[in-house]
Amino acid sequence: MNMAQFGFENDIQSILKLDMPLTNAPMARWQRKASSSASSGLSPGKSANVPLSSSKTPSKTPGKSKKQTPSKMGGDRYIPTRNSKQMDVETQKAWSMCLNGFNLEDAKILHIGGKPLNAPEGYQNNLKVLYSQGATPASVKKTRYISSTPDRILDAPELRNDFYLNLLDWSSRNVLAVALHNSVYLLDAAQGDVTLLMTLEREEDYICSLSWTREGTYLAIGTSDCKIQLWDVYNQKRLRSMSSHTSRVVSLSWNDHVLSSGSRSGHIHHHDVRVADHHIATLSGHAQEVCGLQWSPDGRYLASGGNDNMVHVWPRVQEGPAGQAVHSWSEHQGAVKALAWCQWQPNILASGGGTSDRHIRIWNVNSGSCITSHDTQSQISSLVFAPNYKELVSAHGYAHNNVVIWKYPSLTRVAELNGHEDRVLSLILSPDCSTVATVAGDETIRLWKSFEMDPAKKAKEGMVKSTRSVISQSIR
Incomplete structure (x- = not known):
């Protein structure tokens, strides 16, 4: 221990020697000049033969006959006179070299730009170097803007304010159908x-439900007089009227050539629209009106809510056997009109309850389990998945009385769309899924134009779809 202390004191003494006078250094320039002047016969009290008022630089330096190159050893080397402040800086550097192994001025712990500096070779330190760099614009996540105001507002006079009816549908050909009392407008x-498509013959009758075929050329219309009308929209011609229900038809859904309808009686009917005897099956699982x-x-499953x-x-x-349900869930405490299937996960179904329930529930049809449930604090009349x-x-x-956008599957609130002055009865998504x-x-x-896709993402999706279509054509 004493030897180590002795060695340390010797190192300190050797460092501190920098403050002592330099004894073995070459002669300073001013000393050499003084001796040179003395040898040339000029004394400090006499001036050289150079006029003070002359504007020209003398051709020769006084005291020198010709220019000399300083020699390497003991020649004309300049050593500055150091003051106390300079000595303190050099002492700190020496201490840093002795204690840390390198000069701290040469190693920055926090570096603003570029890559972090590496420590000198052989340097060890238990302290971790924290490196922070600002994110580049490319790495900053862009947040999309969702307008709080609608893109368009249309008047819908004589619209029936009935929670159980389904009075709105959007075709794959970008045509919106809406039922106003006993008429259908496109x-x-x-x-x-x-365009006015049709009007019921009797004033007391009214439209209860609408549903487009997948191709967007035919429209099914459910009425209060227990009938279903099938219309060719582009020729504005009624193709047929189908009767099988005993009460109003408030819900409709297509599966290729099969049209399913739900009525106030609680029955669901399947209709094959290609044949004269259209009523091919009846489902009797509900005790009250089938509003969803x-x-x-x-096309594997039909979801119904009542x-x-x-x-x-x-x-x-x-x-399976006719009339046999795959799953039956009774968790909702209110009427279930709102039903939506997930486009990118076909086994996922979302359902929403009425005023007494107010919950969104997400179901896994394969396992029959409820994945998640969320209380919206408000009556739910309609649900739709937005794939963009x-x-x-x-x-x-x-x-x-509003519309809410939720992140799936977390069901965290993304945005609220306010503006309606009464309850929202139905909600439908555009064919391009942007509105x-x-x-x-x-x-x-x-x-509400709330789901416009980013142009770069849209182009990428288009490339994927075109590739899929080419693959499907080659398989056929």
């Missing part, structure tokens, strides 16, 4: 043109 969403009806995108607070999932007509941003949209009545249309008891239809 809105070309691209051109803005409005949706076929899954892959005023009896039940949700049923039915197999395709050709599968993997979101779920809900329409509400009492008490908020939702809502119809409310305030007799207005509002178009």
Whole structure:
């Protein structure tokens, strides 16, 4: 221990020697000049033969006959005179070299730009070097803007303010159908043109439900007089009228050539529209009005919701015993009108309850389990999945009368769309999935352009779809 202390004191003494006078250094320049002047006969008290007022630089330096190059050893080397402050800086550097192994001025712990500096070779330190660098613009996540005001507002006079009816549907050809009392109007969403398609013969009758075929050329219309009318829209011609129900037809859903309909009696009927005897099956799982009806995108399952607070999932007509539900869920405490299948996960079904329930529930049809449940604090009249941003949209009545966008599957609130002055009765998604249309008891239809895809992402999606179509054509 004493030897180590002795060695350390010797190192300190050697460092401190820098403050002592330099004894072995070459002669300073001013000393050499003084001796040179003395040898040339000029004394300090006499001036050289150079006029003080002359504006020209003398051709020769006084005291020198010719220019000399300093020699390497003991020549003309300049050593500055150091003051106390300079000595302190050099002492600190020496201490740093002795204690740390390198000069701290040469190693920055926090570096603003570029890569962090590496420590000198052989250097060890238990302290971690913290490195922070600002994110580049490319790495900053862009947040999309969701307008709080609708893109368009349309008047819907004589719209029936009935929670159980389904009075709005959007075709794959970008035509919006809306039922106003006993008439059906068509809105070309691209051109803005409005056309009257049909009007019921009796004034006391009214339209209860609408549903487009997948191709967007035919429209099914359910009425209060227990009938279903099938219309060729582009020829404005009624193709047929089908009767099988004993009460009003409030819900409709297509699966290829099979049209399923739900009525106030609680029965669901399957209709094969290609044949004269159209009524091919009856499902009797509900005790009250079947106000929600949706076929899954892959056509495997039919989901139904009723005023009896039940949700049923039915197999395709050709599968299983007639009238046998795959799943029956009774968790909702209110009428279930809102049903939506997930486009990118066909086994996922969302359902929403009425005023007494107010919950969104997400179901896994394969396992029959409820994945998640969320209390929206408001009556739910309609649900739809928005695939562009993997979101779920809900329409509400009492008490908020608004539309809410939720992130799926977390069901965290993304945005609220306010503006309707009465309960929102139905909500539907546009064919390009960029816009939702809502119809409310305030007799207005509002178009909300809330899901426009980023141009780069849209181009990428288009490339993927074109590749898939080429692959499918080659398989055929």
